[in-house]
Amino acid sequence: MVKPIEIASYRQVKKTIQQRLYTAVFSVKGLAVVTMLVAIASLFQGAYALSPKEIFDCIMAQFGWSEVTVPAGVSYMLFQLRLPRIILGLLVGATLASSGAALQALFRNPLADPGLVGVTSGAMLFAVFGIVFTTHIALIYNTLFLNYFTLTIFAFTGSLLTTWLVYRLSTFGNRTYVATMLLAGVAMSALAGAITGLFTYFSNESQLRDITFWTLGSLGSAQWIFVIVLLPICCVLFFLIIRQAPALNLLLLGEQEAAYAGVNIQRLKKTVIICTALGVGACVAACGVIGFVGLVVPHLLRLVRGTNYRWLLPASALLGGALLVVADTIARTAIAPAELPIGVLTALLGSPFFLWLLLKSRGRMAIHF
C-alpha cells in the first residue's frame, strides 16, 4: 500500500527531496554512476573537443565493426592519449582518497593524509634526485637511461624506502606505536624536504621546471603501460584495505577497545600501512605529488553520511577518482594547448567546497581528541 503524501510546506518538501537526493547520490551505486558519467564526459573535452559522433566512429573503426574511416590523429588522441589518462586519473584518485580514509582511521587523526607516512616526501626526494642527476648519468650510459620510467622507478623506490624507515623507527618490541610513527613521518618528511631543497639548488633552469611540474603533479605522462601496471596493483590493494573496513570502524574507539573487541591490531596496522604505501607510492611515481584528494575527499563524505568505513572506503575511492578526472579535464582545457598542474587544481576546486561544507555543518563536525 502506498502511503498518502501529506501536504507539507514547500520547505519541507524541498528538504525531503534534498535528503532523498543526497542518499541516492552518495550511496556507492550513486557515486559509481556519477564517476562513470564524469569519466565519459571527460572523453569529449580537451585541447581538441571531440564530438559524440567522432568518438562513436572511432570505437566502431577500432574494433572493425564499421567501415568508416577516421583520421588517424583523432583515433590516436582518443585511445592513446585521452582514455589511458582518464583511467589513470580514476585509479590514482581512488587510491589516494581511500588510502587517506584508511590512514585517518589508523592514526585517529583527521589531518592524516597519504603523505603522512613519508610516502610522498620520499618519492619526491628520489624523483628530484633523478631529475637532477640523470642528466649526468645519461652522459655516461648514453641517453637510453633517461625516460619516464627512470623517474617512476626512482620515485617508487623512494616512497617505499621512506615508509619502511618510518615504520621501523616506530616499531619496537613487535609493536607499532602510531603516535611515534606520526612524528617519525613528519621528521622524515622534513629531512627529505631539506635534501630535496639542496638538490634543487644544484639544478639548472630546465631541471627546475621539471621539478616544479613534478611536485605539483600531472597526469600528462599517462600511457597504457602505466594503466596496465597500476590497475592490478590498485585493485588488489583496495580489496585488501576494504576487507579491513569493520576493523577500521572499531579503531575509531581506540586501539585498546578495538583489541578487546577482537581486532588483531598489529596485523591491521601492518596491512593498512603496507597497502597504502605501495598504492600511493605507485601513484606518486606515475604522476607526481597530487595533494588534497587524500585528505579532503574522506572528510567531505563523512560530513554527508557519517563514518562507516564499509561505505566510506568505496565511496572515497569513487569520489576521489571523479574529482581527479574533473580536475584533470580542467587542467588540460583551461589554458589549452598548455596544461595546468593538477595539484593546483585539486586544491583550487576542493578547498572552497570543503570550506563551504565545513561552515554549513560546523556543529556536526565536532572532532575532538
Next chain:
Amino acid sequence: MLEATHISYKVKHKYLLRDISLRLHAGEVVAILGANGAGKSTLLKTIAGEIKPSEGNIYLNKKCINNWKSIDLAKVRGVLPQSVQLAFPMPVLETVLLGRFAFQMQESAEQSRRVAHWALQEVQLQDFKHRNINTLSGGEQQRVHLARVLTQIYEPTFSQAKFLLLDEPVSNLDIAQQHNLLELVKKLTRKLQLGVLIILHDMNLAAQYADQIIIMKHGHIIECGTPDKALVPETIHEAFGVESIVQTHPLYDCPQVITLQNTSNINLPNNIY
C-alpha cells in the same frame, strides 16, 4: 568461571601484581577497591588478556587465556573502560553495532542489527538509536558503550559463561547516573548470568552493588570477601590510610562507610563501633 591462579606481573624487578588468586563465578558482581596505584587497573588488564602475567595463569572457562584467539576471547569477555572517545562522531546504533565485530563472519547483518537493538533495549536507550553519540550525556554515552560490550558477547544460547570487566565505569558520571549504571549492570549480571569484575572508587557503591569485594594494596589482595567481611575500619585504614566508621546501611542490608578526616585524636561517639 574465570580463575586467576597466583599471578604476578613485574616490570624491571618491580612487582606491580604479586601472587594474586581470584575466582569470578557467573551471576556474580565482584568489586575491586584500592588506592590509586594499588594495581587495580593492571589486574583488570591482565585478566582481560591485554597484559601477560610474569607468573601464574588465568583460566577462562577452564582454558588458559594464552590459548584463546583474540577473536574468540572477544566473544566471551567484554571490557568497558572509564570513558571512550570516538575519533569521529557516529550514530548510537552504529556505535553499538561495532561491538559485533567478532561475530560478523558467522551471522548476517540483519542478525547483528537485531542483537544491537536488543542491547539498546536492555540499557533503555532504544529511542536514542539514531541520535549522534556526541549529543548524549556522559551517563547515556557510557550506557551506549555498555550496550556495545553486551553486543560483543551476546550469543542466543549463552552456552558458556560470559564475563564483563569494567574499569571505573562510573568515575565520570554524576551520582544519579552512577546508581543508574550500576543497577543496570547488577540486573544484567543476574539476568544473563554474567561474571562481572568492576573497579570502583566509592566504597559505599561497592557495598551496595557487589556480591564480593576485593581490596588491593601495592599489588596484593589484602582482603577479599562479602561487603560485610571486607569493609571494616582496619582494612580500610590499611588500604586507603583513612580512619572510618562503618555502620549498617539504614535501608539496605549492607555496610555503610563514613570516612573521617586524617586526625587520630578524634573522639568517637560510644554508640558507634
